[in-house]
Amino acid sequence: MLPTQQRFEQSLSENVPLAPMTTLGIGGPARYFADVTTTDALIAGVEWSRRRRTPLFVFGGGSNIVFADEGFHGLVLQVSIRGVETRFDEDGVVVTAGAGEDWESLVAQCVANNWSGFECLSGIPGRVGATPIQNVGAYGQETSETLKSVEALDLAGGSLVTLSASDCEFGYRTSRFKTRDRDRFVITRVTYRLAADGKPAVRYAELQRYLADRGLETPTLTDVREAVLAIRRRKAMVIDPSDVDSRSVGSFFVNPTIAIDEFERLKRHIQEQTEGDADIVAFPLSDGRVKLSAAWLIERAGIKRGYSHGRVGTSTKHALAIVNRGGGTAREIVELKELIAARVLDRFGIVLTPEPVFIGM
Numbered sequence: 001m002l003p004t005q006q007r008f009e010q011s012l013s014e015n016v017p018l019a020p021m022t023t024l025g026i027g028g029p030a031r032y033f034a035d036v037t038t039t040d041a042l043i044a045g046v047e048w049s050r051r052r053r054t055p056l057f058v059f060g061g062g063s064n065i066v067f068a069d070e071g072f073h074g075l076v077l078q079v080s081i082r083g084v085e086t087r088f089d090e091d092g093v094v095v096t097a098g099a100g101e102d103w104e105s106l107v108a109q110c111v112a113n114n115w116s117g118f119e120c121l122s123g124i125p126g127r128v129g130a131t132p133i134q135n136v137g138a139y140g141q142e143t144s145e146t147l148k149s150v151e152a153l154d155l156a157g158g159s160l161v162t163l164s165a166s167d168c169e170f171g172y173r174t175s176r177f178k179t180r181d182r183d184r185f186v187i188t189r190v191t192y193r194l195a196a197d198g199k200p201a202v203r204y205a206e207l208q209r210y211l212a213d214r215g216l217e218t219p220t221l222t223d224v225r226e227a228v229l230a231i232r233r234r235k236a237m238v239i240d241p242s243d244v245d246s247r248s249v250g251s252f253f254v255n256p257t258i259a260i261d262e263f264e265r266l267k268r269h270i271q272e273q274t275e276g277d278a279d280i281v282a283f284p285l286s287d288g289r290v291k292l293s294a295a296w297l298i299e300r301a302g303i304k305r306g307y308s309h310g311r312v313g314t315s316t317k318h319a320l321a322i323v324n325r326g327g328g329t330a331r332e333i334v335e336l337k338e339l340i341a342a343r344v345l346d347r348f349g350i351v352l353t354p355e356p357v358f359i360g361m
């Protein structure tokens with residue numbers, strides 16, 4: 001046996017509880033588990049699962065996953081490839097980070113260096129390797145704006161490939177990694193291009209208001225990062241072990257986008273039902289569609305903040321987050337997800353799409 005395969009087998013553990021590795025704190029054991037810190041170890045793990053015909057699942061920080069109560073009956077690989085390299089060229093700073101790097105630490109480091117492009121993505125848990133999967137975004141900024149390329153192991157061909165930003169087929173909270181090529185690529189490194197001029201992106205109305213209220217007319221990158229963190233903390237959208245409302249996967253549903261004529265119909269429908277007293281929250285998009293607030297739809301469908309379903313419920317600070325209040329199960333999470341989606345469909349005719357991935361169920 002080759003030394004890397006031997007080393008991989010030595011690093012394998014059996015029946016490892018997955019719940020502690022997730023921000024939701026839910027899920028049964030992995031039949032086999034390994035933490036891989038090099039590309040060679042990753043390739044050895046993939047080979048091992050192939051030879052044994054064992055299903056494979058790869059993950060990073062566990063902040064966007066609901067593992068089944070029964071766990072996963074295959075090999076779970078946690079991608080912990082580290083390392084950050086930076087270089088300057090005529091267009092700015094090029095940052096390449098290992099998939100296992102902590103996202104929030106990378107953001108903090110880039111903001112401290114006065115490199116712009118990540119500042120609004122402060123406070124998001126998880127690792128670098130997951131940022132392209134759903135084109136992580138917040139407060140008016142998205143991964144796709146700065147991502148230059150992705151290095152990945154292509155499980156279809158067995159080789160390491162480099163994908164450009166356009167190869168990734170990014171959309172709002174989606175990419176080819178979440179759609180037509182789900183489970184095909186294991187991301188090993190991500191390269192981003194940042195601007196060295198330090199100008200922050202202040203596009204999101206709530207962020208603009210927060211900064212204006214504090215008299216910050218020309219905010220620095222650090223001002224914007226701190227503002228984003230403060231706004232997120234008010235919604236329990238920054239992980240805080242002492243706050244049960246942050247024991248979540250963040251937003252549980254993607255904000256739905258609909259065509260403008262569908263939006264006009266929806267507005268009329270809501271106005272009829274509320275005798276004109278409708279304050280529907282919606283944002284026009286550049287492609288002519290309209291983005292609706294999933295949190296607004298959920299609350300108006302009768303599921304308020306702090307709603308309980310067994311040992312899980314909605315956050316007391318944000319109706320869009322489903323939280324584990326302690327001892328919750330994946331089954332309860334799925335039941336509540338279905339209840340919320342059914343209420344919104346019934347009330348507004350809008351289909352809500354969940355944001356996290358569901359594994360083993």
Ligand SMILES: Cc1cc2nc3c(=O)[nH]c(=O)nc-3n(C[C@H](O)[C@H](O)[C@H](O)COP(=O)(O)OP(=O)(O)OC[C@H]3O[C@@H](n4cnc5c(N)ncnc54)[C@H](O)[C@@H]3O)c2cc1C
Binds near residue numbers: 057239
């Ligand atoms: C409190 C809180 C706030 C959040 N706020 C936001 C937010 O503002 N915006 C936002 O977009 N998201 C948000 N999220 C969701 C989540 O943090 C992000 O989606 C994050 O990028 C997930 O990273 P992770 O490493 O934890 O991924 P995981 O949860 O481990 O995995 C998520 C998915 O990515 C895949 N994956 C992970 N690593 C790799 C890899 N190396 N190669 C291939 N596939 C991989 C997994 O298979 C899985 O399908 C929030 C979550 C929480 C708990």
